[in-house]
Amino acid sequence: MYSALSKTSLVLVQGVFRQRSGVQKNYLQALSWAILFSSVLVLSGCGGSGDGSNNSSTDTDTDTDTGTDTDPVAGIASVDPSFFLADALVTPITEESCTLSGGTQTTCYRIEIKGEPANQDIGPFCPPTINATAEEGGIWFDGSGMVYELSGDFILDLPNIYGDSNWQLYDAATGAVNITNTQALCEAGAQPDLPEELQNFCVECSLDYFGGGTTRVFLLPKNPVTASSAGNIGRDSVGVTLNGVSMDPPAPVDQILAGYTIAAFDDCGGHVNPNAGYHYHGATGCTETIDQTDGHASLLGYALDGYGIHAMLNTDGLEPSDLDQCRGHEDDTRGYHYHAASAGENMFVGCLTGEQGSVQ
Amino acid sequence: MMLSSTFSFKLRHLCLCFLLALIAMPGLGHDSPAHEAPWAVCAEQKLGDYCEYENGIRELFRGTCRAIDTHLLCVRNKPIIKSEQAPLKPAIATETSFNPADLGRVEPLAP
Numbered sequence: 001m002y003s004a005l006s007k008t009s010l011v012l013v014q015g016v017f018r019q020r021s022g023v024q025k026n027y028l029q030a031l032s033w034a035i036l037f038s039s040v041l042v043l044s045g046c047g048g049s050g051d052g053s054n055n056s057s058t059d060t061d062t063d064t065d066t067g068t069d070t071d072p073v074a075g076i077a078s079v080d081p082s083f084f085l086a087d088a089l090v091t092p093i094t095e096e097s098c099t100l101s102g103g104t105q106t107t108c109y110r111i112e113i114k115g116e117p118a119n120q121d122i123g124p125f126c127p128p129t130i131n132a133t134a135e136e137g138g139i140w141f142d143g144s145g146m147v148y149e150l151s152g153d154f155i156l157d158l159p160n161i162y163g164d165s166n167w168q169l170y171d172a173a174t175g176a177v178n179i180t181n182t183q184a185l186c187e188a189g190a191q192p193d194l195p196e197e198l199q200n201f202c203v204e205c206s207l208d209y210f211g212g213g214t215t216r217v218f219l220l221p222k223n224p225v226t227a228s229s230a231g232n233i234g235r236d237s238v239g240v241t242l243n244g245v246s247m248d249p250p251a252p253v254d255q256i257l258a259g260y261t262i263a264a265f266d267d268c269g270g271h272v273n274p275n276a277g278y279h280y281h282g283a284t285g286c287t288e289t290i291d292q293t294d295g296h297a298s299l300l301g302y303a304l305d306g307y308g309i310h311a312m313l314n315t316d317g318l319e320p321s322d323l324d325q326c327r328g329h330e331d332d333t334r335g336y337h338y339h340a341a342s343a344g345e346n347m348f349v350g351c352l353t354g355e356q357g358s359v360q
Numbered sequence: 361m362m363l364s365s366t367f368s369f370k371l372r373h374l375c376l377c378f379l380l381a382l383i384a385m386p387g388l389g390h391d392s393p394a395h396e397a398p399w400a401v402c403a404e405q406k407l408g409d410y411c412e413y414e415n416g417i418r419e420l421f422r423g424t425c426r427a428i429d430t431h432l433l434c435v436r437n438k439p440i441i442k443s444e445q446a447p448l449k450p451a452i453a454t455e456t457s458f459n460p461a462d463l464g465r466v467e468p469l470a471p
Contacts, residue, residue: 142395143433145415145440162393232427250428253395323437325408325424341436344415345398350426350435 088244
């Protein structure tokens with residue numbers, strides 16, 4: 001679109017130039033070209049595809065940030081097995097030897113989760129019709145910082161929200177929302193590069209298709225070890241909540257939207273896919289089970305490096321202003337710990353400060 | 361008459377160019393979906409660079425470009441700055457501090 005705009009702009013300016021001649025023309029030409037050139041420069045500067053298709057190398061963390069962010073330090077807090085809800089676990093938490101991502105050999109807690117939340121019901125996800133209220137559907141967030149309620153109005157507004165008239169997630173004759181309501185559709189809808197017949201669906205899956213929750217084993221260091229440099233977020237879980245659910249990295253929103261699909265979340269920011277089972281992509285309040293006595297944000301789980309992940313806001317409604325680039329900081333009570341981002345940002349933390357355990 | 365004509369032409373010409381410049385300015389002619397902003401602002405940046413972006417309801421997010429899988433994403437680490445101006449899309453978008461418990465549909469904690 002921008003290149004088309006630039007071409008249009010160019011034609012318009014050239015057309016004006018053809019109407020005049022002489023010194024006056026030269027003066028105005030110079031001025032016009034200067035403005036046009038500046039415009040093109042600005043346009044090319046905002047040409048991010050949004051699919052993250054940059055060429056930046058991110059295999060290793062060569063962070064040289066020298067800004068004012070607080071450098072993470074070794075914390076005093078560590079994983080407390082008693083904080084996990086018993087119903088979240090397949091077996092009681094045990095200890096075993098482990099090797100962390102930085103090569104440190106230490107003791108880890110072995111935490112095997114059931115893969116379904118111990119303190120909440122799953123769903124609803126997609127609104128059934130274009131007349132559905134917000135209570136009949138879950139939520140959607142795309143990383144922009146906004147959280148949308150999945151009502152019929154949202155379904156109708158999709159062409160405006162994403163600026164594309166090809167969005168039509170419903171049957172115009174009946175008003176029924178196109179929902180992946182079988183296992184085959186659920187599995188197909190979770191794939192990239194959707195064929196046209198699978199586009200324009202609200203994708204939801206039931207745990208019943210997969211025999212219940214997907215059990216996963218987390219090995220979290222009993223005593224966190226600060227890494228030599230912050231660890232990047234990959235495709236694996238970034239942590240586990242106290243109610244037994246994996247905290248996953250940002251959902252691949254561009255891929256989802258490219259197929260004209262909405263991978264609906266329930267109100268707790270989780271959804272089901274064939275590989276990971278039920279998992280969270282954002283913190284919405286469902287998992288905050290350990291209140292703090294000093295007004296600090298409650299603890300909702302632990303990151304893969306063993307540091308605690310707390311809610312975004314303290315009880316006074318404010319967010320700490322000294323978070324480092326991973327969204328962590330230190331205090332005297334908890335040591336180093338993270339604060340989850342808002343659900344609308346489609347993430348929990350931005351990187352991992354400590355050497356990581358593992359998840360299977 | 362000649363001066364008047366020249367002035368009129370200059371004025372029209374400058375207005376046209378000013379309009380083109382406005383179209384090219386980010387946030388005015390830029391109609392990319394808001395969800396692309398956290399990725400787009402880091403597309404030409406390095407790991408650890410400062411970044412900021414604004415969403416569809418004029419909230420400002422400031423942070424650092426961090427690697428998520430193979431791409432860089434602006435990870436906010438400063439409190440969100442909410443604009444005092446009217447939101448662009450108040451009808452459906454909710455606050456980022458959305459709490460589903462407000463809807464009364466979240467099961468209470470297990471004892």
